[in-house]
Amino acid sequence: MRLPGLVRAVARAAVLLTAASALVFAITELLPGDAADALGGGRISAAQLAALRTEQGLDRPAWQRWAVWVWGLLHGDAGRSLLTGRPVADLVGQRLQATLVLMTAALAATVPLILLGCAVVGRRVLRRPGTSPGGLAAGLTAIPQVVVAAGLAALLSGVLGWVPPVSLLPAGGNPLIEPAILVLPVLTLALPSAAFAVALLSGAVADALRAPHVADARIRGVPTFRILVRQVVPVLAAPAWRVLAAVVGGLTAGTALVETVFGYAGVGELLVGSVASRDTPVVQLIGVGSGAAVLALLLVADLAAPPHGSVLRWKEAMRS
Numbered sequence: 040m041r042l043p044g045l046v047r048a049v050a051r052a053a054v055l056l057t058a059a060s061a062l063v064f065a066i067t068e069l070l071p072g073d074a075a076d077a078l079g080g081g082r083i084s085a086a087q088l089a090a091l092r093t094e095q096g097l098d099r100p101a102w103q104r105w106a107v108w109v110w111g112l113l114h115g116d117a118g119r120s121l122l123t124g125r126p127v128a129d130l131v132g133q134r135l136q137a138t139l140v141l142m143t144a145a146l147a148a149t150v151p152l153i154l155l156g157c158a159v160v161g162r163r164v165l166r167r168p169g170t171s172p173g174g175l176a177a178g179l180t181a182i183p184q185v186v187v188a189a190g191l192a193a194l195l196s197g198v199l200g201w202v203p204p205v206s207l208l209p210a211g212g213n214p215l216i217e218p219a220i221l222v223l224p225v226l227t228l229a230l231p232s233a234a235f236a237v238a239l240l241s242g243a244v245a246d247a248l249r250a251p252h253v254a255d256a257r258i259r260g261v262p263t264f265r266i267l268v269r270q271v272v273p274v275l276a277a278p279a280w281r282v283l284a285a286v287v288g289g290l291t292a293g294t295a296l297v298e299t300v301f302g303y304a305g306v307g308e309l310l311v312g313s314v315a316s317r318d319t320p321v322v323q324l325i326g327v328g329s330g331a332a333v334l335a336l337l338l339v340a341d342l343a344a345p346p347h348g349s350v351l352r353w354k355e356a357m358r359s
Contacts, residue, residue, distance in 0.1 A: 052334045063326035064105045067319045118320040138305035145228035156237035164248045179234035188227040206303040247274040288333035
C-alpha cells in the first residue's frame with residue numbers, strides 16, 4: 040500500500056473509532072438505571088439519589104460527558120469506576136493478561152482448524168465438483184456459543200473427566216500456572232470461530248479449484264495436496280488476512296460469555312459485571328478498547344494483504 044493509501048486507511052480507522060466511541064457511549068446511556076441506582080440499592084431517598092448523581096457527574100448532558108470522556112482518553116485518563124472509585128485502567132489492566140493469554144491460545148487453536156477445514160472443503164470440491172462447499176461449516180456457525188460450551192463441558196469434563204468443568208481463575212491470576220483450566224474456554228472460542236472462517240473462505244477455495252488449469256493439473260496426475268498448496272493458498276492470501284482480523288474480533292467479543300460461563304476472571308467477565316452494575320466508565324473503556332483492537336487488525340490486514348492485481352497476475356501465469 041502506497042503512502043496516500045496508508046494515510047487514507049489510518050484516517051478512516053480514526054473516524055470509525057470516533058464513531059465507535061460515540062456508539063458505545065450511546066448504548067451505555069440507553070441502559071436502564073445507572074451506577075447511582077446500583078449504589079443506592081433502593082434504600083436512599085430521592086434527594087440523596089440526586090446528590091449522588093451530581094457527585095458522579097451523571098446529571099450533566101450526555102454529549103458533554105462523552106466529550107470529557109474522549110478528551111480524557113486522548114490524555115491517557117480513562118476515568119474512575121463509579122462503584123469503587125479505582126482508576127478504570129487499573130481494573131482492566133489487572134485482568135488484561137488473563138484475557139490476552141486466553142485469546143492467544145484460542146487463536147493458536149483456531150488457525151490450524153481453519154487450514155484443516157479449508158483442506159476438507161478443497162478435497163470435497165475436487166471429488167464432487169457440483170456440491171456446495173462450506174455447508175457444514177455454515178451450519179456449525181448457527182450453534183449458539185453457550186451450547187458449544189455446555190457440550191464441551193459435558194463431554195470433556197463430565198464424561199471423560201479430562202479437564203475441570205470451570206476455571207475459577209481469581210482476578211489478576213495467571214492461567215498458565217494451571218493450563219488445564221484453559222482447555223474448555225479455548226475450545227469454546229476456537230471451534231465456532233474456525234467454522235465461521237471456513238464458511239467465509241469456502242467460496243474462494245471452490246473458485247480456485249474449479250479453474251481450468253486445476254482440471255488440467257488433475258488430468259496430469261498432480262497430487263491433491265500439491266494442488267491445494269499451489270492453486271488455493273495464493274488465491275486465499277488476500278481474503279484470509281481480512282477473515283483472520285474478523286475472527287480475532289469475534290474472539291474478542293466471545294470472551295465475555297466464555298469467561299462468565301467458566302468463571303474465568305478476565306476482561307470479558309469484568310465487562311458483564313460492569314454492565315449489570317451500570318459501571319459505565321468500565322464498560323466504555325472495554326468497548327472502545329475492543330473496537331480499537333479490531334480496527335487495528337483490519338488496518339494491518341489491509342497493509343499485509345497482497346494487492347488484487349498481483350493475485351490476478353498469478354492466475355494468468357498459472358493459466359499460461
